[in-house]
Amino acid sequence: MAEIVIVNDVGPRDGLQNQPQALDPQQRLQLITAIRASGLDHIEVGSFVSPKAVPVMAGADAVVAGLQGLASGNYSALIPNLRGYELARDAGVKTVVMVLYGSDGMARKNVNMSREEADAVAARIIEQATADGVAVIATIGVAFECPFDGPVDPGLVADVGARFLQLGVDRFVLADTIGAANPQQVRDLTRTLVDRHGAQRLGCHFHDTRALGLANVYAAVESGIRYFDASIAGLGGCPFAPGAGGNVATEDVVMLLQQLGFATGIDLQQLLAASDLAQTLTGTAPGGRAKAWLKPWLAKQHQ
Amino acid sequence: MAEIVIVNDVGPRDGLQNQPQALDPQQRLQLITAIRASGLDHIEVGSFVSPKAVPVMAGADAVVAGLQGLASGNYSALIPNLRGYELARDAGVKTVVMVLYGSDGMARKNVNMSREEADAVAARIIEQATADGVAVIATIGVAFECPFDGPVDPGLVADVGARFLQLGVDRFVLADTIGAANPQQVRDLTRTLVDRHGAQRLGCHFHDTRALGLANVYAAVESGIRYFDASIAGLGGCPFAPGAGGNVATEDVVMLLQQLGFATGIDLQQLLAASDLAQTLTGTAPGGRAKAWLKPWLAKQHQ
Numbered sequence: 372m373a374e375i376v377i378v379n380d381v382g383p384r385d386g387l388q389n390q391p392q393a394l395d396p397q398q399r400l401q402l403i404t405a406i407r408a409s410g411l412d413h414i415e416v417g418s419f420v421s422p423k424a425v426p427v428m429a430g431a432d433a434v435v436a437g438l439q440g441l442a443s444g445n446y447s448a449l450i451p452n453l454r455g456y457e458l459a460r461d462a463g464v465k466t467v468v469m470v471l472y473g474s475d476g477m478a479r480k481n482v483n484m485s486r487e488e489a490d491a492v493a494a495r496i497i498e499q500a501t502a503d504g505v506a507v508i509a510t511i512g513v514a515f516e517c518p519f520d521g522p523v524d525p526g527l528v529a530d531v532g533a534r535f536l537q538l539g540v541d542r543f544v545l546a547d548t549i550g551a552a553n554p555q556q557v558r559d560l561t562r563t564l565v566d567r568h569g570a571q572r573l574g575c576h577f578h579d580t581r582a583l584g585l586a587n588v589y590a591a592v593e594s595g596i597r598y599f600d601a602s603i604a605g606l607g608g609c610p611f612a613p614g615a616g617g618n619v620a621t622e623d624v625v626m627l628l629q630q631l632g633f634a635t636g637i638d639l640q641q642l643l644a645a646s647d648l649a650q651t652l653t654g655t656a657p658g659g660r661a662k663a664w665l666k667p668w669l670a671k672q673h674q
Numbered sequence: 675m676a677e678i679v680i681v682n683d684v685g686p687r688d689g690l691q692n693q694p695q696a697l698d699p700q701q702r703l704q705l706i707t708a709i710r711a712s713g714l715d716h717i718e719v720g721s722f723v724s725p726k727a728v729p730v731m732a733g734a735d736a737v738v739a740g741l742q743g744l745a746s747g748n749y750s751a752l753i754p755n756l757r758g759y760e761l762a763r764d765a766g767v768k769t770v771v772m773v774l775y776g777s778d779g780m781a782r783k784n785v786n787m788s789r790e791e792a793d794a795v796a797a798r799i800i801e802q803a804t805a806d807g808v809a810v811i812a813t814i815g816v817a818f819e820c821p822f823d824g825p826v827d828p829g830l831v832a833d834v835g836a837r838f839l840q841l842g843v844d845r846f847v848l849a850d851t852i853g854a855a856n857p858q859q860v861r862d863l864t865r866t867l868v869d870r871h872g873a874q875r876l877g878c879h880f881h882d883t884r885a886l887g888l889a890n891v892y893a894a895v896e897s898g899i900r901y902f903d904a905s906i907a908g909l910g911g912c913p914f915a916p917g918a919g920g921n922v923a924t925e926d927v928v929m930l931l932q933q934l935g936f937a938t939g940i941d942l943q944q945l946l947a948a949s950d951l952a953q954t955l956t957g958t959a960p961g962g963r964a965k966a967w968l969k970p971w972l973a974k975q976h977q
Binding site for chain 2: 550553554555580581582583585586588589590623626627630631632659660661664665
C-alpha cells in the first residue's frame with residue numbers, strides 16, 4: 372500500500388489573506404466545500420484576528436459554523452494571540468494554528484514583539500489549549516530567511532521546534548514564508564528534524580517566489596516529511612517580497628506526490644474544479660503551474 | 675572553491691525550433707552573442723537539417739560562420755544524420771549533437787526508423803567524427819516517457835548510455851523531451867549512471883511541462899550530475915504534448931545552481947538581459963519562472 376502524505380490546504384486563510392479580493396464568509400465556505408469535495412480533508416479555514424486589522428478574514432466564526440454542513444475534516448484556524456484563541460475555541464474550532472518566528476524582525480513587524488515574547492505568548496496558548504482539549508499546530512514563519520534580518524540560523528529553528536514539540540504542540544511546521552529557501556537548505560533542516568523527532572509531528576510550508584516550491588517539497592519528502600501546506604490555485608503571496616509568488620499550489624503538490632507514488636486521498640480532477648472556483652472567486656489566483664498540462668491529461672485518463 | 679556545473683544553452687536551437695516565430699541567422703547570432711556575454715560558454719547554436727523539413731533552422735552555416743566574431747566557447751550544432759554531420763563539420767562545427775531514442779515510437783515519428791536503426795546511424799557518425807576530430811554529444815530523447823509508447827525502461831536507457839559512451843561519445847545526455855519525468859525517476863536513473871560512469875561525461879535535459887523542471891535538476895544534481903541543458907527565457911516546447919511547457923529556463927537553472935553553492939561562471943544580470951532579448955525577438959518565450967523575483971533582487975544586490 373502506498374504511503375500517505377497529508378496535504379493541508381491553507382488557501383481559504385493564508386491564500387485569501389494575502390491577495391486583494393475580499394470574499395464574504397459564504398464565498399469562503401463555497402471554496403472550502405469545493406476543496407473538501409476532492410477528498411482533501413485538512414483545511415485552514417480562517418483566522419480569528421481583529422476585523423479591523425485584517426478585514427478580509429472578518430466572519431471567521433460564520434465560516435466555522437458553516438463547516439457543520441460539510442463532511443467531517445481536519446479544519447483549523449489561525450490565531451494571533453490568546454484572545455484569538457478564545458474566540459476560535461468558542462466558535463468550535465478543534466485545531467488552532469499559531470505562528471512562531473525565525474527572526475526578531477518578522478516578529479516585530481507582525482505582532483510588535485520580540486521573537487522570545489512571541490514564543491512566550493505561544494507557550495501560554497498551548498497551556499490553555501491543552502486544558503481545553505484543542506489541538507495546536509505551531510508554524511514557524513521565515514524558518515529559512517527573513518526579509519528584514521536575512522538568513523535564519525537552522526540551529527535556532529531546530530531548537531524552537533524541539534521546545535514547542537516538548538511543550539505539546541501536535542505539529543511543528545517549517546514555513547518558508549517569503550519563498551527564499553533552496554532545496555539543499557530544506558533537505559538539511561528537515562533531515563535534522565526528522566532524525567530527532569520522527570516525521571509524525573512535522574510539516575513544511577513553501578512559497579513559489581523563486582520557482583523552487585516543488586523542488587523544496589521534493590527535498591522535504593526525501594527527508595521523510597509527510598505533511599505539506601499548500602494553497603488552492605496558488606492563492607496568496609507575501610506583501611514584503613517584490614515579485615513574490617504565492618504559496619505553492621495545492622494541485623501541483625498533489626500531482627507531484629501522486630507521481631512519486633504516495634497516497635493523498637485526493638481526486639485531482641475535483642481538486643482542479645476547486646482551483647477553477649478559486650480563480651473565478653478571486654480573479655487573482657494564478658492557478659497551479661502544471662494546470663495547463665494537468666487538465667487535458669486527466670481528461671484523457673478518465674476517458 | 676565552489677564546484678563547477680556546466681549550463682548548456684539550447685535556446686538558439688532546441689528553443690527556437692519548437693516555437694512558431696522564425697528568426698533569421700543575424701537575429702540568432704544576436705541572441706547567441708547576448709547569451710555568451712553573460713559568461714555562459716556552452717551554446718547549441720543551430721541544426722544542420724534540411725531547410726525544407728525545418729525552415730526555422732535555415733542558415734545554420736551562416737550562424738556558425740558568425741561565431742568567429744564572438745568570444746571562444748563550446749558551440750555545438752544538432753545533426754540528424756551523416757549528411758547533416760558532414761555539413762556541420764564542413765561549416766567548422768567542433769561539437770555535434772546527435773539524438774538517440776528511448777522508444778521506437780519517437781524514433782519512427784522523428785526519423786522514420788526503428789530505435790536500433792537510429793542507433794546504427796549514430797554509431798556510423800561517431801566513427802566519422804572520431805576520424806575527423808569532431809566531438810560528439812549523444813542526447814537520448816524521451817529517456818523517461820514517450821508520448822507514443824508510454825513509460826521508458828530505465829534499464830534500456832542505461833544500456834544505450836553505456837554502449838555509446840564506449841563507442842566514444844564525449845557526453846551522454848538524458849532528455850526528458852516531453853517533461854514527464856518526476857524527480858524520483860531522475861534520482862534513480864542518474865544515480866545508476868553516475869555510479870557506473872562517473873559524472874564527467876553525463877548530462878541532463880529537462881522540460882517544465884509539469885512544473886517539475888527545477889525539481890528534476892535538483893534531483894540530478896543530488897546524484898552528481900554536473901551538466902545541464904536549458905533554454906534562455908524557457909524558449910521551446912514540444913509539439914506532441916498538450917499544454918507542454920518549454921525547456922527549463924536557463925536563468926532559473928543558473929539561479930538554482932548558484933543558490934546551491936555551485937560555480938557556473940555566469941553573470942545572472944547579463945543572462946536576464948539575454949532572456950529579455952529572447953522574449954523580444956520571439957514574442958513567445960515565457961521567460962524564466964523566477965524572473966519576476968530575480969530582476970529586482972539582483973538590482974538590489976548590485977546597489
